[in-house]
Amino acid sequence: MPELPEVETVVRGLREPLVGQTVLGMWYDWPRVIRTPDPDSFAARITGQTFRAVNRRAKYILCELDVDTLVVHLKMTGRLYVSDNDAISEADRWVHFSLQLKSGRQLRFSDARKFGFVALTPDPAALIARLGPEPLTDEFTPDVLRERLRRHRRAIKALLLDQAFLAGVGNIYADEALHRARIHPQRSAASLSDDEIARLYEGIRAALRSGIEHEGASVNWYRKADGTQGEAQRHFLVYDREGQPCLNCGTPIEKIRVAQRGTHYCPHCQPLASN
């Protein structure tokens, strides 16, 4: 579920309850959720370490401890939150991993679909080595985007979903960014004009910033670190709006399939003219 804005929101919400906390122990009930190392080694290594920082790279949550980094990926249905030891919430139904904190609270990882994972490593860079540029940083510029687009002929939406091309954008924000840029999702990447690339650059950043501003999109599974829903879904321009009027021109939003993913766009504002 979570894309860059959702993961960013979770990270921000975890800092206060997590940083400074020491790990007393570990629990799990689904071994495959622990990617590396093996569960016994994981428990032995993380016990006694203290959380020093919580950061994000693309859709990866990076919790820095004294020696290692706890890496968490939420994939589609993962949730990461801190609860009082005796507190029970809806998401606990799918908890598969937790850490006991010295504060008398627990860091819990819940994942209904079991696609997500936790990993403990002294070298998190290896796990995230193949990621493309981080779209909201200064190093990501229109020139960077243009140079990278030149190398590809794929549908632009497929490229936006490719984490090695650009890190952090997923299905929701790809649709939102393309609508803001007024570009059809099936346009060939190499066919985009300089003006279109400039619009795409702004569209990507604006869509992601809107998502962060509204604390993530709770279309279905996503929740903030405190368990409440985000509000970004109330500000979608096209995603999940099939058949509803385009907010710009009134034309009904269409849903098609691009790169095997549900894709929402306005056929009037995002024409497939020059390809």
Add this chain to the structure above:
DNA sequence: CGGACAACCTGGCGGC
């Protein structure tokens, strides 16, 4: 290079 598709899993929903 890239497109298609399976795999990893389960929940929710619409249709009958």
Add this chain to the structure above:
DNA sequence: TGCCGCCAGGTTGTCC
């Protein structure tokens, strides 16, 4: 109410 098929925001690997 029950069952069935379909869909789902992610990532990786394989095959062609």
